[in-house]
Amino acid sequence: MEMQYKVGVNGGGRLRRTDLAVRVLALVLTLAAAVVLGVNKQTTTVPITIVPSLPPVNMPVTAKWLHMSAFVYFVIANAIACFYTTVSLIITLATKGGIKKVSIMVTILDVVVVAILFSAIGASGAVGLIGYQGNSHVQWQKVCNVFDKFCHQVTAAMVLSFFASMAYLLLVVLVVFHVYKKL
Amino acid sequence: MEMQYKVGVNGGGRLRRTDLAVRVLALVLTLAAAVVLGVNKQTTTVPITIVPSLPPVNMPVTAKWLHMSAFVYFVIANAIACFYTTVSLIITLATKGGIKKVSIMVTILDVVVVAILFSAIGASGAVGLIGYQGNSHVQWQKVCNVFDKFCHQVTAAMVLSFFASMAYLLLVVLVVFHVYKKL
Numbered sequence: 001m002e003m004q005y006k007v008g009v010n011g012g013g014r015l016r017r018t019d020l021a022v023r024v025l026a027l028v029l030t031l032a033a034a035v036v037l038g039v040n041k042q043t044t045t046v047p048i049t050i051v052p053s054l055p056p057v058n059m060p061v062t063a064k065w066l067h068m069s070a071f072v073y074f075v076i077a078n079a080i081a082c083f084y085t086t087v088s089l090i091i092t093l094a095t096k097g098g099i100k101k102v103s104i105m106v107t108i109l110d111v112v113v114v115a116i117l118f119s120a121i122g123a124s125g126a127v128g129l130i131g132y133q134g135n136s137h138v139q140w141q142k143v144c145n146v147f148d149k150f151c152h153q154v155t156a157a158m159v160l161s162f163f164a165s166m167a168y169l170l171l172v173v174l175v176v177f178h179v180y181k182k183l
Numbered sequence: 184m185e186m187q188y189k190v191g192v193n194g195g196g197r198l199r200r201t202d203l204a205v206r207v208l209a210l211v212l213t214l215a216a217a218v219v220l221g222v223n224k225q226t227t228t229v230p231i232t233i234v235p236s237l238p239p240v241n242m243p244v245t246a247k248w249l250h251m252s253a254f255v256y257f258v259i260a261n262a263i264a265c266f267y268t269t270v271s272l273i274i275t276l277a278t279k280g281g282i283k284k285v286s287i288m289v290t291i292l293d294v295v296v297v298a299i300l301f302s303a304i305g306a307s308g309a310v311g312l313i314g315y316q317g318n319s320h321v322q323w324q325k326v327c328n329v330f331d332k333f334c335h336q337v338t339a340a341m342v343l344s345f346f347a348s349m350a351y352l353l354l355v356v357l358v359v360f361h362v363y364k365k366l
Contacts, residue, residue, distance in 0.1 A: 067320035070309035104363045111294060111355050115301040115348070122305030126253035130310070131321070137250035138314070140323040165298070172294050172355075179362040180287045 015178050020092060022167050022174075027085040029164035030117075034078035037065050037124075037157035042150040063147040070123040071154070077120035078161055081113050081168075103175075110171050117165035121158055128154050198361050203275060205350050205357075210268040212347035213300075217261035220248050220307075220340035225333040246330040253306040254337070260303035261344055264296050264351075286358075293354050300348035304341055311337050 042063045047056035065071040088106050095102050131151055134142035144151035225246045230239035248254040271289050278285050314334055317325035327334035 063320070068318065069312055070305075073305075073309075100363055100366065104359060107359050107363075108356050111297065111352060111359075114294065114298050115352065118298040119301040119305030119308075122253075122256075122302030123309035125302075126256075126306035126309045127313070129252055130313075130323075135251065137246070138323075138326045140313075140321075143321045169294060169298065173291050176287060176290050176294075176358075176362075179359075179366060180283055180290075182366055183283065183362060 015174060016092070016096070018174060019171060020089065022171050023085055023089050023092065026164050026167040026171070027082060027089065029160050029167065030078045030082040030085060033157045033161035033164060034075050034082060036153055036160060037071060037078075038075050040065050040071075040150055040153040040157070042147050044146055046146055061146075063143070063150040068127055070127040074120040074124045074157070074161070077116050078157075078164070081117055081164065084109060084113055107172065107175050110168050110175075114165055114168045114172065117161055117168065121161055121165065124154060124158055128158065198357060199275070199279070201357060202354060203272065205354050206268055206272050206275065209347050209350040209354075210265060210272065212343050212350065213261045213265040213268060216340045216344035216347060217258050217265060219336055219343060220254060220261075221258050223248050223254075223333055223336040223340070225330050227329055229329055244329075246326070246333040251310055253310040257303045257307045257340070257344070260299050261340075261347070264300055264347065267292060267296055290355065290358050293351050293358075297348055297351045297355065300344055300351065304344055304348065307337060307341055311341065 040063075043060055044063075045058040045060050048059045049056045065075060088109065091102060091106065128151065130140055130142070131147075131154075132142060132144045134140055223246075226243055227246075228241040228243050231242045232239045248258060271292065274285060274289065311334065313323055313325070314330075314337075315325060315327045317323055
């Protein structure tokens with residue numbers, strides 16, 4: 001019975017190897033996304049008018065991920081996903097996908113991670129778009145013309161996180177295909 | 184064999200009834216979320232200084248969901264989810280959950296809808312938060328002190344959409360539990 005579970009739940013090796021490979025990829029991608037945005041910082045000088053009758057003065061201004069709630073959420077979400085991937089990798093390796101309850105829990109948490117990562121990408125994307133284009137209706141000026149390096153790094157982190165969330169989506173799809181096939 | 188599939192895939196009635204009920208709930212919630220934000224519009228007067236030496240003039244300004252890309256994405260995402268729910272309801276009723284390939288496709292699309300809805304909630308949430316609090320680092324002023332009704336309606340739409348995405352998450356969790364149990 002135990003043997004039957006092992007074959008039934010983890011697909012006898014091939015699915016588990018694919019699962020582990022995709023999980024390692026997701027771990028690398030979420031770690032990279034969190035680090036790329038977490039170390040993101042750019043200081044530049046912008047002309048600021050202090051007294052209207054005098055010419056503007058060049059002042060240093062700094063852009064940091066901590067300055068925007070959406071970016072803080074993005075870094076935390078990717079760090080959580082990265083931590084969870086490490087734990088799920090250890091669990092999958094330790095149980096060899098042979099304990100049904102653990103497999104159910106891991107699959108459900110995979111879907112939850114998809115939700116968390118996509119919400120973080122949505123949040124950063126929305127703020128990033130305003131940063132690039134500005135919004136005249138609410139008088140929010142674009143800032144990416146000043147903080148170009150910072151904005152490029154935000155885009156890079158978002159692309160990494162998007163691939164990570166697609167990896168999680170793939171994990172869920174693989175399991176759904178596998179378990180339905182076994183019915 | 185056909186009978187076995189019917190019992191195996193849809194759980195012989197109880198899961199299918201729960202699935203249908205949750206799907207109807209998701210349909211209502213996504214439709215409500217799209218409509219609540221789609222009809223959202225507020226016109227108010229704000230004092231605007233045209234000539235610095237003259238007192239400010241009260242000018243009418245309008246807030247609309249079309250003015251912000253994140254809100255446009257939110258309405259489209261919820262409309263797509265609503266349309267998909269209708270189609271999946273019809274398919275589930277027509278096939279009675281008895282065709283394995285259809286059940287696999289519906290489950291995978293349910294996960295994709297979770298991802299789409301969460302990204303839309305994340306995008307609207309990030310923009311909404313700046314609307315409420317502003318962001319001094321990039322000089323984006325808060326606007327919800329002026330457009331209070333508009334902002335409340337955005338929050339209501341987000342809550343509705345959040346419950347809809349939780350309904351989809353529940354659909355996936357139910358299927359995962361059910362199919363693993365059958366292994």
